[in-house]
Amino acid sequence: MVSERVGTLSESRGGTGARGVCPFCSCGCGLRLLHDGLHTVGSAPVLKHPVSQGRLCARGWASHEPPAWGGRLLAPEIREGGERRRAGWDEALERAARELRALLEVGKAVGVLVSGRCTNEEAYLAAKLARGPLRTGHLDDPLGASYRALLAGLCPEGPPGEGGRALEAVEHSRQILLLEGDLSVTHPRAALAVLRAVRRGARLVTLGLARTPLSQVAAVHLSLDPLRPFALPPDLLGALGGGNGRPPEAPPTVLLAPFTSDPRIVAATVRALAEVLGSSGPDGGTGARFLPLPFRANTRGVLEGGVAPDRLPGGLALDDPQALARLRQVWGMDPWPRPGLDAAALLEQVRGLVVVGEDPPRSLPAPAKAREALKGLESLVVLDAYASATSDAATVVLPVAALQETEGTLTSLEGRIQGFGPAVPPPGRARPGWEVLFRLLELLGAPSGRAALGAVRAEMAEVVPGFRSLVGSSAEGEDMPAVARAGRTPEPDLRRAGAQGGGDAFGSHVLVLAGAFDWDDDLMVDASPTLRRDGASRRKLFPQGSVTMNPADARALGIRSGWSVRLRSRQGEAVVPVSLGTSVEPGVLLVPFAFREALSGVLGGEAAQRVEVERT
Amino acid sequence: MIAATRAEPDGRWVLPKENAGAWVERLLEGAQVIAPVAGPEGEEVYDVVRTPHQVLWDFVNPLDPPKRFVLPQTEPLARIEKTDGRFRVEPIHDEAPRVFLNLRNCDLQGFHFLRRMHAADLPDPSFLRRFDSLTLVSLACTRPCPWGFCICCEGGPFLREGYDLQLTDLGGVFLAEVGSAKGRKALEAGQGLFRPATEAEQVRRLELEQQALRSFGPETCHFGSAMRRISTRRVADELWEAMGPWCLECGGCNLACPTCYCFSVKDRSEEPWRGNAGGEGSAEQVWTRCRIWDSCQYQAFTLEASGHNPREAKRERIKRRFYHKVSAQYYRKDQALGCVGCGRCILVCMGTTDMPSVVAAIRKGRWEGGRL
Numbered sequence: 001m002v003s004e005r006v007g008t009l010s011e012s013r014g015g016t017g018a019r020g021v022c023p024f025c026s027c028g029c030g031l032r033l034l035h036d037g038l039h040t041v042g043s044a045p046v047l048k049h050p051v052s053q054g055r056l057c058a059r060g061w062a063s064h065e066p067p068a069w070g071g072r073l074l075a076p077e078i079r080e081g082g083e084r085r086r087a088g089w090d091e092a093l094e095r096a097a098r099e100l101r102a103l104l105e106v107g108k109a110v111g112v113l114v115s116g117r118c119t120n121e122e123a124y125l126a127a128k129l130a131r132g133p134l135r136t137g138h139l140d141d142p143l144g145a146s147y148r149a150l151l152a153g154l155c156p157e158g159p160p161g162e163g164g165r166a167l168e169a170v171e172h173s174r175q176i177l178l179l180e181g182d183l184s185v186t187h188p189r190a191a192l193a194v195l196r197a198v199r200r201g202a203r204l205v206t207l208g209l210a211r212t213p214l215s216q217v218a219a220v221h222l223s224l225d226p227l228r229p230f231a232l233p234p235d236l237l238g239a240l241g242g243g244n245g246r247p248p249e250a251p252p253t254v255l256l257a258p259f260t261s262d263p264r265i266v267a268a269t270v271r272a273l274a275e276v277l278g279s280s281g282p283d284g285g286t287g288a289r290f291l292p293l294p295f296r297a298n299t300r301g302v303l304e305g306g307v308a309p310d311r312l313p314g315g316l317a318l319d320d321p322q323a324l325a326r327l328r329q330v331w332g333m334d335p336w337p338r339p340g341l342d343a344a345a346l347l348e349q350v351r352g353l354v355v356v357g358e359d360p361p362r363s364l365p366a367p368a369k370a371r372e373a374l375k376g377l378e379s380l381v382v383l384d385a386y387a388s389a390t391s392d393a394a395t396v397v398l399p400v401a402a403l404q405e406t407e408g409t410l411t412s413l414e415g416r417i418q419g420f421g422p423a424v425p426p427p428g429r430a431r432p433g434w435e436v437l438f439r440l441l442e443l444l445g446a447p448s449g450r451a452a453l454g455a456v457r458a459e460m461a462e463v464v465p466g467f468r469s470l471v472g473s474s475a476e477g478e479d480m481p482a483v484a485r486a487g488r489t490p491e492p493d494l495r496r497a498g499a500q501g502g503g504d505a506f507g508s509h510v511l512v513l514a515g516a517f518d519w520d521d522d523l524m525v526d527a528s529p530t531l532r533r534d535g536a537s538r539r540k541l542f543p544q545g546s547v548t549m550n551p552a553d554a555r556a557l558g559i560r561s562g563w564s565v566r567l568r569s570r571q572g573e574a575v576v577p578v579s580l581g582t583s584v585e586p587g588v589l590l591v592p593f594a595f596r597e598a599l600s601g602v603l604g605g606e607a608a609q610r611v612e613v614e615r616t
Numbered sequence: 617m618i619a620a621t622r623a624e625p626d627g628r629w630v631l632p633k634e635n636a637g638a639w640v641e642r643l644l645e646g647a648q649v650i651a652p653v654a655g656p657e658g659e660e661v662y663d664v665v666r667t668p669h670q671v672l673w674d675f676v677n678p679l680d681p682p683k684r685f686v687l688p689q690t691e692p693l694a695r696i697e698k699t700d701g702r703f704r705v706e707p708i709h710d711e712a713p714r715v716f717l718n719l720r721n722c723d724l725q726g727f728h729f730l731r732r733m734h735a736a737d738l739p740d741p742s743f744l745r746r747f748d749s750l751t752l753v754s755l756a757c758t759r760p761c762p763w764g765f766c767i768c769c770e771g772g773p774f775l776r777e778g779y780d781l782q783l784t785d786l787g788g789v790f791l792a793e794v795g796s797a798k799g800r801k802a803l804e805a806g807q808g809l810f811r812p813a814t815e816a817e818q819v820r821r822l823e824l825e826q827q828a829l830r831s832f833g834p835e836t837c838h839f840g841s842a843m844r845r846i847s848t849r850r851v852a853d854e855l856w857e858a859m860g861p862w863c864l865e866c867g868g869c870n871l872a873c874p875t876c877y878c879f880s881v882k883d884r885s886e887e888p889w890r891g892n893a894g895g896e897g898s899a900e901q902v903w904t905r906c907r908i909w910d911s912c913q914y915q916a917f918t919l920e921a922s923g924h925n926p927r928e929a930k931r932e933r934i935k936r937r938f939y940h941k942v943s944a945q946y947y948r949k950d951q952a953l954g955c956v957g958c959g960r961c962i963l964v965c966m967g968t969t970d971m972p973s974v975v976a977a978i979r980k981g982r983w984e985g986g987r988l
């Protein structure tokens with residue numbers, strides 16, 4: 001029998017909320033998270049927030065959904081004889097420590113992967129775990145390489161200082177150069193800054209592999225050569241200057257997003273840009289200011305917390321004697337000073353791995369390889385709020401609170417360090433991530449301080465410069481690095497990158513992997529019923545993947561949208577359906593990043609390949 | 617059209633400001649009170665109040681819409697339990713008595729728009745029960761808000777009907793106009809705290825309304841001519857196409873809009889919270905069927921199971937939104953414009969395609985990039 005009952009409008013349905021920071025992209029929008037005491041049930045815009053000023057993109061408006069609707073990890077688990085079983089916290093933590101210690105004792109490599117959806121505090125403790133008791137430099141964020149590639153062309157010593165007002169500066173720029181995948185999707189708040197500047201009369205030049213919404217409002221769109229994007233269009237400066245062949249009068253603002261999955265190509269392109277913009281103009285440079293755009297909410301903070309194979313906390317160099325001495329003093333143990341492998345490479349090499357809030361097959365360019373590598377590990381300790389392919393393969397699962405259920409800070413693309421509190425308690429037996437990492441550090445023998453977030457922050461303030469003034473934002477400092485630093489970048493190894501270009505006559509078209517990340521592949525987007533639809537429908541429509549083709553090419557081949565083509569490169573071949581779009585140039589076939597796996601055989605590990613295209 | 621009855625001529629009282637707190641105290645005894653309060657970032661938000669001094673009486677209309685309290689972003693509709701392979705479905709109704717205090721009149725008009733939608737065709741009991749247990753006390757705007765254009769769409773600033781009680785700040789006192797039996801009850805809760813309004817106070821109320829009408833700023837929105845152009849198909853597709861890149865598909869215009877009500881329905885597994893919630897019984901699995909806010913500006917909103925999407929392109933979605941809000945066809949169907957002039961879309965728009973900007977573009981037949 002169906003009975004009725006009177007519910008209560010818990011205060012939270014409409015009102016009471018916790019201060020939140022959007023957990024998706026790095027723009028750093030603020031919001032109010034509404035809850036019913038148990039679930040997060042709403043996201044509300046905040047007019048007085050300095051970044052978002054009352055606005056949120058579709059992801060921000062749905063930022064309460066992932067923790068309430070996602071597949072959550074609820075209790076610690078350990079693998080025994082091929083089966084996983086629930087365990088108590090002490091047992092699971094001791095087991096994790098024992099597995100990792102056993103590998104270290106026999107000299108087997110271990111590594112740590114940390115996601116840009118972790119808090120600064122979690123990232124710092126994970127970096128300390130790696131360079132402290134685990135004595136390894138195999139430490140990375142799977143999306144870190146593409147962010148470091150942007151920085152490597154500009155300021156090799158680390159990301160720009162904590163200015164906090166870079167987006168405002170974009171809005172008031174007179175000339176803007178935008179290197180993008182599709183900024184309106186990757187970083188909507190930054191896209192609004194560009195739209196506002198254009199509305200104010202700024203001259204916008206877009207640069208990329210595809211035509212995007214922002215390229216439609218640009219004065220000029222310049223296409224990059226997909227095989228040699230670092231060989232910039234010759235008319236770049238003229239385009240910025242007003243199309244009359246003169247360089248720009250005002251210092252241009254340059255927004256940089258990773259537009260391809262190969263960090264070497266990204267770094268070379270950024271460096272080429274820095275050279276072009278730095279070597280012209282009356283005083284020997286245009287005075288261009290660069291704004292690199294990390295993908296995830298805390299990609300920047302995770303790097304600054306020390307998560308990189310070649311940096312120390314604070315983004316400092318591994319051979320910086322002062323930084324090492326300070327770490328030794330603060331940690332009470334010697335920090336591991338040697339570089340390690342990046343995320344993709346370390347997965348192939350290590351026997352034991354700690355993964356914090358990440359599902360590498362979703363974020364690395366080669367998902368199948370990542371999945372295989374995870375399965376082959378002797379120890380895989382996973383700290384996450386959500387179940388994933390990675391937690392499925394774990395030997396120890398340590399369930400942690402989602403960002404909406406914990407206290408912490410995130411560092412935005414502008415360098416704003418923003419704090420937030422828990423809106424609701426974590427479900428089941430999940431614990432805050434910082435607390436779990438703290439206990440793991442203790443069990444692995446790191447001298448421990450007080451188990452309190454305040455104590456962790458105090459420690460960070462000693463070694464991470466941005467944390468010394470832990471306030472909402474610092475108006476001081478540098479918003480964007482100037483181009484002058486570009487010259488110090490080491491020459492990237494491009495022997496492989498773009499090698500299929502120049503002079504090679506093979507292939508009628510170029511197959512290109514779009515971007516270096518796809519929100520439709522993101523675990524939190526997948527956990528949100530509102531946000532997951534676009535990706536899910538694309539996957540349903542094209543279970544075998546697809547490529548986007550210019551309608552002119554389709555006409556020449558005599559095919560229509562949805563028909564399949566055979567693509568043949570020197571690496572392999574595949575039959576895939578095409579969808580048509582004028583966003584791609586004739587002669588180019590774009591592979592959505594989320595479909596990279598279906599085309600991996602043809603791409604052969606490269607970001608672009610020449611291919612022959614045939615009707616099937 | 618409007619659910620409540622017309623204000624009676626004798627229904628004018630005043631509440632001296634020093635009595636306002638005591639009145640809220642009395643209202644709190646019989647109902648939950650929702651009112652504008654200071655939010656965590658120091659800005660006004662609607663929230664459930666615990667004590668009278670939280671209530672704001674002089675405030676800018678909160679950006680986050682009060683519609684959350686009648687149509688929550690995540691609204692539990694039913695509890696579904698599975699035991700021994702059998703399912704049991706239990707509707708969740710929410711009809712606790714509530715007083716919505718200091719609602720602005722544009723939002724009050726939005727509430728009635730929502731009620732009409734949910735009462736029409738197949739009536740929606742979940743919405744109607746919650747709505748009908750609300751007492752709506754509006755506070756008329758004697759100063760227009762900086763971005764509002766309610767004057768262009770019968771949304772305010774003062775109303776003749778629709779409220780249960782309409783308050784006007786006369787300085788030292790609030791003048792209260794009774795609009796319904798529920799309003800009278802709210803007034804009676806303050807027995808001894810109100811007194812009948814004097815002739816001079818009633819004249820002052822009218823003067824303030826005239827003053828408010830005269831002080832609207834440049835933010836206006838000429839719906840009439842836009843409606844004529846839309847309804848006679850004189851808006852070229854190129855106009856919608858040109859707007860496309862200036863909308864970032866955030867959906868904010870819909871989600872913050874007092875009259876938008878599109879939704880989807882999903883089942884949320886209660887597994888993760890079973891331990892925390894307590895008293896979950898012996899069911900093997902428990903779900904909550906929820907209605908969640910949706911936006912016609914999202915690409916997958918109109919996606920059909922076959923994979924076909926009738927509004928795949930952004931220009932089609934933008935066109936659809938304004939067709940629903942501004943066309944004569946929908947005006948007749950909905951008995952009102954789909955806009956109450958609150959101006960929230962101006963503030964939340966991640967792009968520049970808010971209502972006044974688009975209405976201006978429709979009138980001019982030209983898109984110039986919208987608002988700065």
Ligand code: SF4
Pocket residue numbers: 022023024025026027028029052055056057058059060061187188189190
């Ligand atoms: S622009 Fe980025 S930070 Fe802002 S709401 Fe959207 S995803 Fe979140």
Ligand code: SF4
Pocket residue numbers: 862863864865866867868869870913961964965966967968969970
């Ligand atoms: S019109 Fe503005 S508010 Fe609406 S979806 Fe587009 S960007 Fe968002």
